Amino acid sequence: MLTCKELVARSSDLLDGELSFRERMAVRRHLMLCRNCRRFIKQMKLTQAVIRHMPESQGSDLDDLAAFLAQQRRDNP
Ligand SMILES: [Zn+2]
Known part of the structure; x- marks a missing residue:
């Protein structure tokens, strides 16, 4: 079984x-x-969808954002 981390x-x-x-x-x-991880993945999907609609976005931005969201989730379990 996976852990949340x-x-x-x-x-x-x-x-x-x-x-x-x-x-x-x-x-x-x-x-x-x-439920927490469901919400997290949903948020990630929304974020990814938003980024896809920004023409100037780069792959590295998404990685930064993913790291940011992961950290945010750690801080607010
Ligand atoms: Zn979880």
């Missing part, structure tokens, strides 16, 4: 579709049981 660490890969099948299943199982 592990899920957050994988969240950007998850949204980029870069996780293996097994990892995706582990993430999905965690999300079924953990």
Whole structure:
């Protein structure tokens, strides 16, 4: 079973579709049981959608933002 910390660490890969099948299943199982992480992933998806609509955005900005959101989540569990 993934911990919340592990899920957050994988969240950007998850949204980029870069996780293996097994990892995706582990993430999905965690999300079924953990409301906080569901909310976190939802927020990440929204953020990613917003960034995709900004033409000047770069991949590194998304990484920075993901790190920022992960930190924010750690500070406000
Ligand atoms: Zn969790």
